[in-house]
Amino acid sequence: MEIAHYTTQKKTLKKKKYNNSSNLFVIPDGWIFIDKEFLSERSRDLDNNSIITFFNGRSPIWREALCPKIPRRGIVQNIGRELNETNELKVTLLTGAGGEGKTTVFLQIISDLVNLYEHWGVLWINDTSINRPWPTRFLRQLQKDKFKWLIACDDADLVAKHLFNTVKSFYKEERNDIQFLLCCRDTDWISARANEWNWNSYCSFTEKRMRGISSEDCDKIIEGWDQLGADGMGRLYGLDLKEAANRLLIASKSEEQKYEKEGAFYGAMLRVRIGDELKNHLIILLNRLKEKQILKTNLLEAFAYIVAMHSEGLSILTKDVLAETLNCRLGDIKRYITGPLGDEAATAIGGNHIYTRHRAIAETSVEILSEIYHFDFDEIYIELAEAALLAYNKGVYISDLGKWRFLSSHFFNQGNRSLAIRLNKALLKIDPSDVYLIVHLSKLFRNANEPLQASKIFRDNLFSVEDRPFFYEWAVTEGNNDNHAISIWFSGIALSDQIQKRLIDNKTATFCLSGMALAFSKLFEKYNNISFIESCGAVAILGLRLKLGEQDISYFQHLVNRSKNEGVANFTPIGALNIMKKGIIQAWKQAEEEMPEWVLSADQLTFEGFAMLLQIESSGQ
Known part of the structure; x- marks a missing residue:
């Protein structure tokens, strides 16, 4: 059998024989078979400027992994030894924040295995394009007893599900001659939910999280920089090498504390080599x-x-x-x-x-x-958020769409309220019927103590909406503007059967009843009409039938007691439900302002789903 693969430099097909079978195995697109010839073609003497650029943060490729002037950290030898001594199906995962040197370590491990040992067959996934077919058939036909196979992948999160399924397949086939070396940011691994899968049920799984620099590695790195003179050492030039290594170690530990999600390794190098410059x-x-x-x-x-x-x-x-x-x-x-x-x-x-x-x-x-x-970075943030939503509307998968849609919260919480509101408005202009964006923008105005603007966002909406949270939030904004009758009306809509096919749940009902009861009590204080405090007590009685926390129980009980103090009789559950409905209609009839025509009138509302939640026998309520 032969393995055929392309080399990127010569652009010719090369066939690597590893037994006498006549079968030809062509390496799949996006995969490369790593052997000594492949590495030899990429090994070259790097000039000092190239090495310094690497130390300044240039992304590594094979030439850096093969360069003897670039130090090998202790983890390279340790993982290489573990891989070589292991004779079972195993996955080794290199993780860490960006800037911890993961890719350099990853490439150096592979280079050492291939150059030091004859028995390794390394398959490197160098293109993790999402749309590229996964070579299941090719992997199943990997020959036993010729190589110890290593499947290596940087950016492993992009193909994590394929890798997991391949591990399960190899487990069933008892392929103890195959190992995996995977590498990616820890946050990307978690985003892919790969950390939730039970890898250990199918293989020996080890995660090596890289964070900062060890004392031994600091010594090696300083020796490497010292070979490059003043340009290599930067601000450390002229110091005793041991002192320079100690400063690098201290900087690494400081970076670990200062930037939890940033590379302490690269941050330490920036600090000691460049610093204030x-x-x-x-x-x-x-x-x-x-x-x-x-x-x-x-x-x-x-x-x-x-x-x-x-x-x-x-x-x-x-x-x-x-x-x-x-x-x-x-x-x-x-x-x-x-x-x-x-x-x-x-x-x-x-x-x-x-x-x-x-x-x-x-x-x-x-x-x-x-x-x-x-x-103008405010404009840049708006442009990027708009682009995310536009791409999504074109059918592109956007992995963090929710964070883009509500990016305004990030800036609002930082005190940049103007940018937050402008950003939300820009997204709403792209998708004016998005009820979540409408509600979110209203909340921003409400939290910015702009209740009139918060209400206007809802009132300016031209689309008919059937969403409970939409009407509950609208009810809150109207209540903040002293429009308590309208608030009751909209809380009723949020509770009703007409607004959404999905039945109302305990949490939404608690919110709606809390707001409605408060609004009824406010109308009683304003107009001294006994029917409003009667409705307030009825709503509170219904609220106490929900599954509540101690604070909500205390709140509703307080309102029940208040209504009793005003001479309101106790109600049966069905009686309370009827009083609530009458109160909603009464509030609708004396609504403080005209509302858009598409909003349901209170006399259209029924509450069968709500009665079911409260376990009340009801017919047409």
Whole structure:
């Protein structure tokens, strides 16, 4: 049998024989068989500038993994030894934040296994495109007893389900000659829900989480930098090597505490090699990016979108959203943007997500782009959110759609209320019938102490809505504007059978009854009409039939007692339900203002589902 694969440099088909069978195995598209010849073609002496650029954060490829001047951290030897000594189906997962050196370690492990041992057959998944067919048949036909097979994948979260199913298949076939080396950000692994799957039922599963730098690794790294002179050592130049290593170790531990979701390894290197010069360092980089024309803009414009999200600690920018923002093809993102930016040590890819190399870079870049280049980042956040929703409306899968739709909450909580409201309005303009966006915008106005604006959002809606939370929130906003009759009317709609096919639940009913009872008590205080406090007591009696927490029980009991103090008799459950309905109709008739014609009138409402929830025998209520 032969294995055939393509090499990217010579562009020719090469066949690697590993037995005398006449069968030909062609490596699937997106996969590469790693052997000594493959590595030899990529091994080269790197000049000092190339190595320094790598230490500055350029994304590693095979040439860095093979370069003897780039230190091998202890984890490389440890995992390599474990893999070589293991004779069972096993998955080793390398995780950690971006900037922990995972990919470099991943490539170095593979390089060492292939160069040091003859018995390894390594299959590297170098293209994890979602739409690429998974080579199930090819994997099932991997020959036994010739190699110890290693299936290796960076960005493993993108194909995690395929990998899990393959592990299960190998388990059934008792393939103890196959192992997996997987690598991705821990957050991406969790987003793919791969952490929820029972890997240990089918294989030996080990997760190696990389975080920071060990003392031994600091010594190796400083020795590597020292070989490059002042450019390698940066601000550490001239120090005793042991002292320099100690400063690197201290910086790593500090980064671990300061940035929970950022790479402590890369952050420590930035701090000790560049330090206070980071801003000047980035000004030079940004000037270079401005000169590089891509698509219909320049690389600086594209970089601004990336730093915008990362500077806010928002890990939701994907290739699909950036492609929609820049009005380009998805395939253009790597070729024209993330690839060149990666060469400049500016960005990193985690699965389908795009980041800068470290949040400190993003934050400083935003500062420079705002001050020197006059970028308006409020507009950038709006553009990106609009792009996410537009892409979704075109049928594109957006993994963090919910976070994009309610991105306004992030800025509102940070005190940028103006941006939050503008952002929500922009998305509502794209999809004006989205009840969740309407409700969310109203909440923003309400929390900003703008009750009239909150109410106006609902009143300006031109579409008929059948959604309980929509009417409950509208009821709250009208109550905040002292329109208690309207609030009662809308709470009634939210409770009714007409508004939604799905039956009303305990939580929604509690919210509606709480608001309605309060509104009835407010009308009684305002007009001294006994029927309103009677309705208040009836609603509270109904509320006490729900499954409640102690606070809600106390609230409803207080209102029952208050109605009794006003001379209201006790009601049976069915009697209370009838009083509530009459009270809703009475409130509707004296509504403080005219409402849109599409809103249901109170005399159309029935409450069979609500009565069922309360376990009340009712007919046509």
